[in-house]
Amino acid sequence: MRDTQRLMGFVSRGFRGKRRDTASSSRVPPGQYVVTDFPVLSAGPTPRVEVDQWTFSIEGEIDEPRRWTWKEFQALPTETVTKDIHCVTKWSKLDTSWKGVSVDTLMEGVETAAEFTTIYSDGGYTTNVPLDDITGNKAWVVYEFDGQPLQPEHGGPVRFLVPHLYFWKSAKWVRGIRLEKDEHPGFWESNGYNMYGDPWREQRYWGD
Amino acid sequence: MTQVQDMKLDGNAIAGLLREIFAVEMTTARGTCASCGAVNEVGRVEVYIHAPGTVVRCPDCEQVLMRVVHGRGRYWVDMTGVRCLEFAES
Ligand SMILES: [Zn+2]
Numbered sequence: 001m002r003d004t005q006r007l008m009g010f011v012s013r014g015f016r017g018k019r020r021d022t023a024s025s026s027r028v029p030p031g032q033y034v035v036t037d038f039p040v041l042s043a044g045p046t047p048r049v050e051v052d053q054w055t056f057s058i059e060g061e062i063d064e065p066r067r068w069t070w071k072e073f074q075a076l077p078t079e080t081v082t083k084d085i086h087c088v089t090k091w092s093k094l095d096t097s098w099k100g101v102s103v104d105t106l107m108e109g110v111e112t113a114a115e116f117t118t119i120y121s122d123g124g125y126t127t128n129v130p131l132d133d134i135t136g137n138k139a140w141v142v143y144e145f146d147g148q149p150l151q152p153e154h155g156g157p158v159r160f161l162v163p164h165l166y167f168w169k170s171a172k173w174v175r176g177i178r179l180e181k182d183e184h185p186g187f188w189e190s191n192g193y194n195m196y197g198d199p200w201r202e203q204r205y206w207g208d
Numbered sequence: 209m210t211q212v213q214d215m216k217l218d219g220n221a222i223a224g225l226l227r228e229i230f231a232v233e234m235t236t237a238r239g240t241c242a243s244c245g246a247v248n249e250v251g252r253v254e255v256y257i258h259a260p261g262t263v264v265r266c267p268d269c270e271q272v273l274m275r276v277v278h279g280r281g282r283y284w285v286d287m288t289g290v291r292c293l294e295f296a297e298s
Contacts, residue, residue: 041260
């Protein structure tokens with residue numbers, strides 16, 4: 001009986017492991033589990049921004065700051081990307097589909113001495129990301145999720161998307177990018193969370 | 209000059225004081241918001257827990273009062289948004 005239980009345990013463990021392998025393990029960073037819903041995380045009240053009041057800016061270490069109105073932003077060339085996202089609270093969601101503007105498009109022709117950026121949002125949220133991590137086809141400013149306008153609880157009208165880093169770096173309700181010579185820790189980075197946040201190296205907290 | 213130096217102690221001198229302060233029941237404590245100056249009891253503040261950490265906001269101006277992150281067996285507590293915390297001794 002005991003042997004049977006042990007065998008069953010072994011079999012079911014092995015089976016589960018195998019299923020996870022084929023489905024996702026090479027795509028799921030250490031310490032994460034896959035969800036099929038889309039959890040809503042928020043550090044404050046959801047800002048309600050009318051699109052005719054909305055703008056997107058690139059400022060800081062740039063000779064001529066750039067700014068787009070909603071209408072101008074909508075006229076920029078778009079990309080639709082499918083990415084896996086990894087939240088530091090340990091859920092990962094695979095194959096999420098987003099439409100928006102590549103940061104490369106927004107940064108085209110910009111000369112800057114900056115090596116770092118602060119992504120800032122309505123409601124006061126900020127997060128710091130190295131400039132090299134938002135350029136080179138790695139980050140987007142998105143306004144559609146799964147073919148639908150981005151809902152306010154998920155950061156609509158517009159959020160940042162930098163999927164190779166933990167999802168707190170993909171700031172909701174984004175309003176701009178500040179180019180900086182020095183690294184300034186953002187909302188979570190100044191209070192225990194990792195400055196870089198690579199999910200594959202489990203860089204969750206200070207000292208990771 | 210020497211007198212001032214003699215009066216200065218190291219952090220071990222407040223170990224007992226801090227232990228007493230941080231072990232007190234806090235729900236009736238009152239915090240002064242560093243942004244707008246409103247004074248609110250802990251029981252009245254706005255709390256967001258579905259986030260990478262716990263965020264406490266002022267019910268009057270919505271600015272952040274406290275941020276608490278817990279992980280790897282450690283806590284990180286930011287209280288720059290609370291100008292003064294008032295509470296009864298235990
Ligand atoms: Zn206040």
